[in-house]
Amino acid sequence: MEQLETLLKFFDLPEAERDYSVIGSFKPADAVGKCVYCNHCKPCPKGIDIGVVNKYYDLARNGDAMAKEHYLNLELHAADCIRCGHCSRRCPFGVDQMGRMEEIAGYFGR
Ligand code: SF4
Numbered sequence: 001m002e003q004l005e006t007l008l009k010f011f012d013l014p015e016a017e018r019d020y021s022v023i024g025s026f027k028p029a030d031a032v033g034k035c036v037y038c039n040h041c042k043p044c045p046k047g048i049d050i051g052v053v054n055k056y057y058d059l060a061r062n063g064d065a066m067a068k069e070h071y072l073n074l075e076l077h078a079a080d081c082i083r084c085g086h087c088s089r090r091c092p093f094g095v096d097q098m099g100r101m102e103e104i105a106g107y108f109g110r
Pocket residue numbers: 034035036037038039040041042050051054087090091092093094095097
């Protein structure tokens with residue numbers, strides 16, 4: 001919440017005081033191996049919403065009580081993955097998404 005409030009303050013600042021320099025600190029190396037839910041690895045032949053599946057998984061593991069319910073309400077789940085490997089090959093952050101799908105299916109049981 002604190003981070004969100006900091007970010008939203010940006011919109012209250014006059015144009016001259018808006019600082020975009022933080023963008024320069026985002027290096028792809030910081031995200032190597034971490035799913036950032038960008039969905040650049042799509043399309044999935046099964047139609048799994050890869051970014052959303054990963055987001056609910058991370059939220060659930062970080063204690064978000066609603067994340068599991070949201071995950072279970074999805075039409076397709078990690079267990080629907082047919083292990084084609086397309087997502088792992090396409091991920092610009094080097095995420096082993098195919099392996100993650102197995103991990104996520106095990107966590108949620110679906
Ligand atoms: S696996 Fe890679 S491309 Fe796919 S959503 Fe995650 S970070 Fe993005």
